[in-house]
Amino acid sequence: MLNPEKVKLGIAPIGWTNDDMPDLGAENTFEQCISEMALAGFKGCEIGNKFPSDPAVLKHKLEVRGLQICNAWFSSYLIGRPYEETIASFIRHRDKLNYLGAKIIGASEQGNSIQGKIDVPILENKPIYTEEEWKIVTKGFNEMGELAREKGMFFTVHHHMGTGIQTEEEIDRIMEMTDPNLVYLLFDSGHLSFAGIDPVHILKKYIHRVKHVHLKDLRYNVYAEVKAKRMSFLDAVRAGVFTVPGDGDVDFKPIFDILEEAGYEGWIVVEAEQDPAKANPFEYAVKARKYIRDITGL
Secondary structure, X not given: OOOOOOEEEEEOHHHOOOXXXXXXXXXXXXXXHHHHHHHHOOOEEOOOOOOOOOHHHHXXXXXXXXXXXXXXXXXXXXXXXXXXXXXXXXXXXXXXXXXXXXXXXXXEEOOOOOOOOOOOOOOOOOOOOOHHHHHHHHHHHHHHHHHHHHOOOEEEEEOOOOOOOOOHHHHHXXXXXXXXXXXXXXXXXXXXXXXXXXXXHHHHHHHXXXXXXXXXXXXXXXXXXHHHHOOOHHHHHHHOOEEOOOOOOXXXXXXXXXXXXXXXXXXXXXXXXXXXXXXXXXHHHHHHHHHHHHHHOO
């Protein structure tokens, strides 16, 4: 059983409103979203596009519901934009999260990502970094890791479909090239499964550098359709390739076992983007919470 004094459960707002496709969940309000998170039994969340931009307002709205911010996605543009622009943006992002009490910053290099391109098949066209691009990304991640550490926070790399850090080899390389005392891994079961990688294998390999966990399930029948129809990432999400843990085809017990054996401390966050019109976000949040309780005792 996972230790409830060390591990906290959160949920991402992307099940209620989708940042990349705002029409998904356009009808769902911010207050509905966070109220349902709390009602479903979660203690924290990440930040969505409908959350108040004023951190003081956001903090109050969360605290009265017993919630806190645990992390927020950061898009780095080290490739294709001026280096210092990304660093300055990161500092602003870090300071906001620090004010909100978060200890984790999850970053993904988006300079040449295809994840948001609606007409590009996700399983065929991912970017491949040049040697020079690897050096730039490594330098930037190390610097952002140092900046995070200044505030007592952890910088984590979010491996992601459609980016230059998607495959096992690419995850291995960024872990090898970066400072292990500054750069950590955001483990995402859904993106590993989507990439055809065994999430258990990756978690075993890097458990000592995992500082944040995203859990999403994969529907294998929809995944087969994604491959057959050469869907983009966004179309795959609309089709329902992802769902909450316990509702799809991934076995999460080995994942929880590794976290328990390693004495993992930190957040486990349900992050399963779906069409809220097809998958009621509150009902699926309750389903995920019950599944995690049944498996882990949390």
